[in-house]
Structure formats: structure tokens, C-alpha cells
Amino acid sequence: MDELVEKRLDPFFRRLEHRDALGMAEQQALIKAVSAFEDVGAGADIVREGDRPERCTLLVSGFAARYRMVASGERQFTLIHVPGDFIDLHSFPLKEMDHSVMALAPCQLAIYPHQAIKNITEEFPHLTRLLWLLTLLDGALQREWIICLGRLSAEARAAHLFCELGARLEAVGLGAADDYRLPLTQQDLADTLGLSSVHANRVVQSLRKKNLLTWQANRVTLPNLAAAKALGEFDERYLHHIREPR
Amino acid sequence: MDELVEKRLDPFFRRLEHRDALGMAEQQALIKAVSAFEDVGAGADIVREGDRPERCTLLVSGFAARYRMVASGERQFTLIHVPGDFIDLHSFPLKEMDHSVMALAPCQLAIYPHQAIKNITEEFPHLTRLLWLLTLLDGALQREWIICLGRLSAEARAAHLFCELGARLEAVGLGAADDYRLPLTQQDLADTLGLSSVHANRVVQSLRKKNLLTWQANRVTLPNLAAAKALGEFDERYLHHIREPR
């Protein structure tokens, strides 16, 4: 049983190992803390604004996004999650959700009861700092998006996003920085970039015309990764892919 | 000596007490962990992108902002800090700064060596969760700004910002939600809202014309707070001003 859990948590462990070494006891604690696995279909909400979840959710496979609706009826994503991400680890200290998370594609989830996380914080200070770190990585991605939304053109933001997703997916063993599976619609892209779907479409076509992007049948490739990074001002420092004691 | 420290940390303790009760030992630990106080002048950087600080910095008085520059030479703020905020608590788990923080006005800072924070994480699990919580509150503010930048008009974003700052300053005892001191320039506002300074100015004037804002000599008042909140779609849930066990 534990072997199955461990296998499913592989992207998660890769994500952690990119930042610090994990002790055997810590790894076991993370495996034991999983109470269940669940599946949700594309488009379903995983948690909702206002919820007070009693559990945290780790994305095992699929894609998910944190979002909120605004009065005009538009949606804005604040973060796209890839496998290995904790979707709502912050709900453990924060208690109440101030936003929702939806599945962008069929997802498998690993469930961590808050009580199990609390036990970790009481018994494993170093592991606690790593969990803390994970929530801070979310914050770093969100800072980056503020900068992109505030100061980059729509085209540069799109290039940045495709570079970011490539780097994150590669880090968890799910593709290459310039070649990965991405089951999103152009509306999803628009909701990430803060654009109308019409304009998102035009931006995608412009990137295609410049030979910076192909995106068909849920597969993204970046034929000229260096140029895409330059256009999107992508500097992966903010991903903190540095393994060191925390 | 400790009384002086405690007095200076008053906004910080207020900020914490808005979220959870603090034990006497925890309070003492937070007081003892301060190694020094420092002053910085307006415009100075407090920490810089790429730094690997050995200490965390708490804002005692003044205003500061996290920011990054983009290739065009423009600046984007990702968060404005008010007294009682930890400016770079995240540097403790994250190690390397992926952005800079500057003083927007003369600031007094309390210094917490990373080692002192680490000791807290080894000895005070509940207090550790509260520190974690504080970094998550930064994340919540940043999420909110993604939503504002992505989906609200410039005018709505400005209204939102003035409401947010009022709520945060009131919570630490430094003004009222509709009346507070704000020593920022219009350029600072532009860098927060992701606008040019010219457009920021026009937005301010539009709010003035609608009798939603006065802003002279560093003093902000919101004559019609309800209308400002409505325009900016300001719902303070994301501030998590809820006192409960964490």
C-alpha cells in the first residue's frame, strides 16, 4: 500500500527534493499522513471560497487553478497548479478559503487531514519548515504574476506563462521545459493572463507566427525557448529550484 | 528595555492578536528574538533581489514596498507594507530574495536573526504556525492584487487599494478605515496599480470628482467608504481578520 502511495507522490517528492533533502522519517510521515485519494472531473471545484476545509489537498495528476470571480462575471486565475503541488496547504493555518480552486482537467488528489499536518508541525520542525516553504513558493509565483500583469504586454505575459509551466513540469518529471502536455482552453489562458478570450487567441496566433509556440491537441512546444524566455522576461530565480538546507 | 521593544512591536502584536491569542511565553519569545532596531530613509532599499539575508525585518513604523524592475525600466510593486508587517519573513525558509523591498517613507525596522526564528520553530510549534500564517496573509494580499490587476478597471483598482490600506492600518491602530496617513507619491500609486503615472493621476482625479477620495499632504480620507468599497469590489474576507485557534 505504502509503495502505491509513494509512487503517486513522486512528483511531490521531486518538488521537495529540488529544494532540500528529505529524511527517511520525514518521507514516511508524508506518506502516512495521506488519508485517501480522490478523483474529480474537469471543471469541478475542488474547494470553494468561504469553505473551511478540514483537509489539505495535494494534486497527484491533472491540472487545477485557483480563481475568483469578479462582479462583471469574469474569472481570474491566480495560480495554475501542476502535479506535485499542494492546492490548499495554506488552508491549514488560514482556516477559511478566500478563493476557489477548480480542476482544469481530470485530477487525482491526495488528501491530508489538517490533524495530520498539525501532528507534523508538532513533531517535525524541519519538515514543517519545508511545508512552509511550499506555501511560500506559491507566493513567489503569485508575486511574479503581479509583475507580469502590471508591467508586461499581453504577448510577453503569455510567453512567460508557457516558460513557467515548462520549467515547473520538467521539475516534477512531466515533460520538458520546451515540450509538455497542457490541457487548457484558450479561455483558461485568458483567465490566467487577465485578457478577453478574443485577445488571448490573437496573442497565441502572434506567438505562433513568430515561431515561438505550437499548441495543438493539448501539447505545447516552444521551438525557440531562449527567444520565448527573452520575450517573456522569464528568469527562473523566482522558482527557487535550489537544493539547500532549510 | 523589553518594555521599549514591546511598545515598538505594538502594531505587530495587534496584527497577530487579530488572528489568534498569543501566550505569554510566545510574546516574550518574540520580544527576546529582536536583536536590534534600525532606521532607513525614504527611497532606500531594505533588502535587494538576489540577497541572502541572515535576518528578517519587521516594519515598526513607516511604509515599505516589495518590487521588481522590468526590462523597460518600469517598476512594479507587489505588496505595500504597513507597520506591524514582516517585510521578509519569507526569506527565512526561502533563503534567497527574488525581489527587493524599499522604504517608501522613513522607516524603523526591528531585526530578527534567522537563527532566532529557527529557534522559535524548534521550540514553539504554535507560534511557528502563526509566523507561517503571517506569510500566508502576504500571499492572500498578493492573490487579491492579481485579481484586481487582471480584471478590474484602473479606477476600481485604485478604490480597492485605498480601502485595503485603510482596513490594514486601522487593524494595527494607525488610523481609521476611511482616514489615514499615506506618504506615497502618485508614481508609487502607479507602480502599485500597474499604470503610468499620468494615468494614475487621472484616476485619482476621477475619484476626487466622484467625492470618493481626498488625498492631500499625505492624508487620505474616503468620504463615502461604502461607495469606494463597492467600486473597488472590496470584500475584506481576504484579510483574514478572524481571531481563532491556528
Next chain:
DNA sequence: CGGCTCGTTGACAATAATCAAGCGAGGTGG
């Protein structure tokens, strides 16, 4: 076959940036 969703296109309107100039208060030095 028909009804979805998703992607695409064109014409037009709204929002915000850019460029250029001038104003006014506060501080500095002669």
C-alpha cells in the same frame, strides 16, 4: 444529423500609454 464547445475573424469602441509642456510648493544658496 444536430447541437455542443472551442477556436477564429473582422469591425469598432474603450481603456490606457506616450509625448510634451507647464504649474506650484518647498528647499537651497547667493
Next chain:
DNA sequence: CCACCTCGCTTGATTATTGTCAACGAGCCG
């Protein structure tokens, strides 16, 4: 004490970017 200088704020004219509205086509699934 006053001239001058700087910084922040303001304004107008113009351009660039992005949104809105409307329509249509391709592919998939029941």
C-alpha cells in the same frame, strides 16, 4: 530675503493596446 531649482502633480493631444460585439467554422458526441 529672494531667485532659482527640483520634484511631484496636472493637462492636452495623439497613439497603442485591449475589449466588445457579432458571426462563422471545425470537431466531437449523443
